[in-house]
Amino acid sequence: MRILSAVLAGLVLAGCSAQGTRAVSLVITNGQVVTMDGARRVLPSGGVAVEGDHIVAVESSAELAQHFRAAQTIDAAGGIIMPGLINTHTHAPMVLYRGLADDLALMDWLQQYIFPAEAKTVSPAFVRTGTRLAALEMIQSGTTTFADMYYFESDIATVTAEAGLRGVLGQTVIQFPVADAKTPQEALARAERFITAFKGHALITPAVAPHALYTLDGPTLQASRALSVKYDVPMLIHMAETEAETQTAKERGASSAVAYLDSLGVLGKGVIGAHGVWVSADDMAVLKAKQVGVAHNPASNMKLASGVAPVPAYLASGVALGLGTDGAASSNDLDMFTAMRLAALLHKVASKDPRAVPAKAVVEMATRGGAKALGLDGVTGSLEPGKRADVIVVGVKGARQTPLYDPLSHLAYVASGADVQDTVVNGQVLMRDRKVLTLNEGAVLADARAASEAVRAAVAKR
Numbered sequence: 134m135r136i137l138s139a140v141l142a143g144l145v146l147a148g149c150s151a152q153g154t155r156a157v158s159l160v161i162t163n164g165q166v167v168t169m170d171g172a173r174r175v176l177p178s179g180g181v182a183v184e185g186d187h188i189v190a191v192e193s194s195a196e197l198a199q200h201f202r203a204a205q206t207i208d209a210a211g212g213i214i215m216p217g218l219i220n221t222h223t224h225a226p227m228v229l230y231r232g233l234a235d236d237l238a239l240m241d242w243l244q245q246y247i248f249p250a251e252a253k254t255v256s257p258a259f260v261r262t263g264t265r266l267a268a269l270e271m272i273q274s275g276t277t278t279f280a281d282m283y284y285f286e287s288d289i290a291t292v293t294a295e296a297g298l299r300g301v302l303g304q305t306v307i308q309f310p311v312a313d314a315k316t317p318q319e320a321l322a323r324a325e326r327f328i329t330a331f332k333g334h335a336l337i338t339p340a341v342a343p344h345a346l347y348t349l350d351g352p353t354l355q356a357s358r359a360l361s362v363k364y365d366v367p368m369l370i371h372m373a374e375t376e377a378e379t380q381t382a383k384e385r386g387a388s389s390a391v392a393y394l395d396s397l398g399v400l401g402k403g404v405i406g407a408h409g410v411w412v413s414a415d416d417m418a419v420l421k422a423k424q425v426g427v428a429h430n431p432a433s434n435m436k437l438a439s440g441v442a443p444v445p446a447y448l449a450s451g452v453a454l455g456l457g458t459d460g461a462a463s464s465n466d467l468d469m470f471t472a473m474r475l476a477a478l479l480h481k482v483a484s485k486d487p488r489a490v491p492a493k494a495v496v497e498m499a500t501r502g503g504a505k506a507l508g509l510d511g512v513t514g515s516l517e518p519g520k521r522a523d524v525i526v527v528g529v530k531g532a533r534q535t536p537l538y539d540p541l542s543h544l545a546y547v548a549s550g551a552d553v554q555d556t557v558v559n560g561q562v563l564m565r566d567r568k569v570l571t572l573n574e575g576a577v578l579a580d581a582r583a584a585s586e587a588v589r590a591a592v593a594k595r
Contacts, residue, residue, distance in 0.1 A: 157201050158560060159183040161524055162194045164209025165540050169216050169501045169515040173493070175540060180214055183522040186335070186560040191516050207555050207565070209526045213540050213548075215496075216515050217277025217523035217558060218469040219503030222369075222407040222428035222457030224283050225293075226255075226263030228270065229584050230462035233592065239375050239437045246592075247462060251284075253591035255312035259584055260285040261292050266581040267467060268296035269572050274468045274550025277523040277558045278503070278513055280405060280428065280457070282342040282369050284313040287327045290337045297563045297571045299523065301405075301507050302331075303342025303369035306357050308349050317353045321360060328364045336559060338367065338509070345371035346390055347381045351397050358399035367508060368399070372406030372427075375439045379411045391416035400425050405506055407457065409447070410440040417443070417450050426453040426506030429498065431475040433459035441483045444476065444490055455503030456495065468550040473499050477545050492545035526555040 162180030168191055182190040182201045190200065227247075234246035260283065271279060278299040281289055286304040293300040304324035306317055314320035324341045331339040343349050343357035354370075361368040373379065373390040387393035391412055394400050402424040409427040412420070420427065429442050447454045456472050458464045464472075473495040480490040504514025513523045527548055529537050534552070537543055556564040563571050 154200060154202050155182075155189075157182045157184045157189060157203050159205045159207070159522070159557070159562070160197055160201055160203035161207045161209060161214055161526065161555070161557070162197050164212045164214040164526060166191065166516065167213055167215040167496070167540055167544070168517070169497065170517045180209065181516055181522070181524060183524075183557070183560050186521055188516060188518050188520050188522050190518055205562070207526065207562070209555075210528075210530070212529055212554060213527040213544065214516070215525060215527065215544070216500040216513065217525050217556065218275045218499050219455060219507065219509075219514060220271070220276045220279040220457050220467065220469055220472075221405065221426070221455030221503045221506050222430055222459055223267070223279055223281055223467060224460030224462070225267035225279070225281050225289055226260045226283055227460035227462040228267045228467070229259065229263040229581060229588060230460075231465055233462060233588065235436075237437070239439055240377060242437060242463065250588060250592055251312065254588050255284055257285050257288045259587075260288045262580045262584045264289045264292040265296070265572060265577045267461070268293060268298055269569060269574060269577050270467045270550075271298060272296065272556050272563045272569050272572070273553065273567070274470065275525040275527065275553035275556060276467065276469050277525065277556065278507070278509065280369060280507055282344070282407075284311055286339075286342075287330060290327070290331050290334075290339070294334065294336050295571070297336070297558050297561050299336050299513065299521075299558055301338045301340055301367055301369070301509070303340035303367070304328075305342045305344055306349065306353065307344040308353065317349070317356075321353075321356055324357075325360060325364075328360070328366055332364060332366065338507075340367040340369050342369040345374070345378070346393055347378055351385070354394070354399050355397050358397075358401075358404075361403060362401075366403070368404045370394075370404065370406055372409055373411045373416070374408035374434075376411055389413060389416050391419055395419050395423070403508060407459075408434065408439065408442065410434055410442045412443065414446070417446060417452060421450055421452050424453070426455060426508070428455050428457040428506060429476060430457045430459040430464070430472075431479050432464035432472060435475065435479065436465075437463060441479065444480050445484060448490070448494060453502065453506040454498055455506035456498040469499050470544070470548045470550050470552075473545050492539075492541045495545050496541050522557055522560040524557040525553055528552050528554045
């Protein structure tokens with residue numbers, strides 16, 4: 134029925150040839166539209182018109198039929214049409230370590246399991262396989278933009294672009310030898326080559342990604358920031374994730390992780406700090422003044438017992454705050470709807486205030502807020518004319534979604550990635566009626582299962 138409705142809607146629009154109608158490449162119509170625009174409008178029945186890679190109109194369904202004729206039409210069938218979700222922190226290839234080691238503190242998890250497994254398994258082919266699996270999961274669950282930190286980032290960028298996703302992708306710099314660099318200097322050189330290869334790409338924003346203050350010395354952190362400034366690209370870094378990180382900062386003569394990074398001169402516009410759990414009011418003031426974006430990762434922070442980020446205070450302060458899943462090795466999935474629900478619930482119980490971090494706040498963090506944190510607020514994060522056409526349709530017809538009084542409530546507290554019906558990035562339809570068009574799902578899953586056997590064997594030899 135949904136496909137038939139889409140065909141009929143396309144015929145109606147295609148036949149709408151009266152003077153004044155405009156030919157466009159795509160119309161998504163007949164849904165409740167959560168625009169996340171400046172007025173945060175919600176249209177009870179409407180959609181978007183797309184020409185090429187950008188949105189040209191956000192109007193009621195009747196107005197769309199009157200003003201546009203489309204080469205392709207998606208009938209949202211009463212679903213929710215909204216901006217694509219923005220995952221501000223992950224490690225895409227680490228989906229291949231999903232469930233490898235659970236119920237551990239961060240440093241035990243990293244040092245006893247993840248770093249050793251990576252040393253034995255990470256390669257360009259492994260990274261490409263993992264990124265395809267992550268891309269498949271993200272397309273299926275409505276993520277259209279993600280920020281990444283990992284090794285062989287040029288391979289991640291190539292796969293990301295082939296899948297049609299938008300990415301802010303950071304080449305990792307770390308102090309000890311890893312698969313793609315034996316020294317920090319080699320990692321920085323690799324990062325520079327990556328940046329020059331992809332800068333100006335339609336979908337890929339290259340970045341440099343110094344891992345964290347506890348895995349890098351001060352001069353390397355400063356060199357990483359200098360590289361990002363030289364090329365005017367983002368710098369991604371783990372920041373104030375654990376109490377142990379705060380202790381490391383104190384051992385280096387600073388009161389906190391943020392204070393230490395600030396003392397090095399590495400904080401500024403274009404820096405995105407992942408986690409931001411252990412921060413003071415003074416730290417928050419520094420982050421706001423320096424225009425640092427923060428990625429909140431409730432799932433991994435809870436699972437690793439890293440702490441509770443002061444999200445209500447971030448929101449009140451005006452710090453650019455986005456939402457992330459972290460890598461699936463620590464959060465176990467890349468579903469941003471799960472991240473929204475956890476963020477909303479975690480901060481209510483932590484503050485003992487049911488009004489803390491309401492539904493509209495987490496939807497904002499997952500869309501417009503994430504775009505601002507990543508420096509992409511002029512590009513994506515809302516449905517507005519002139520912005521890139523990054524759009525998803527969320528189905529709401531099942532028993533679990535019935536009745537529906539408030540679409541924002543459903544997005545925060547009811548929806549899951551499995552409810553996403555259609556995913557569009559940069560005007561290209563990546564998934565239609567749950568069928569991913571840019572990846573061969575069977576081949577992706579088969580390759581991932583084969584790679585998991587290599588991981589299993591590597592871990593068994595420890």
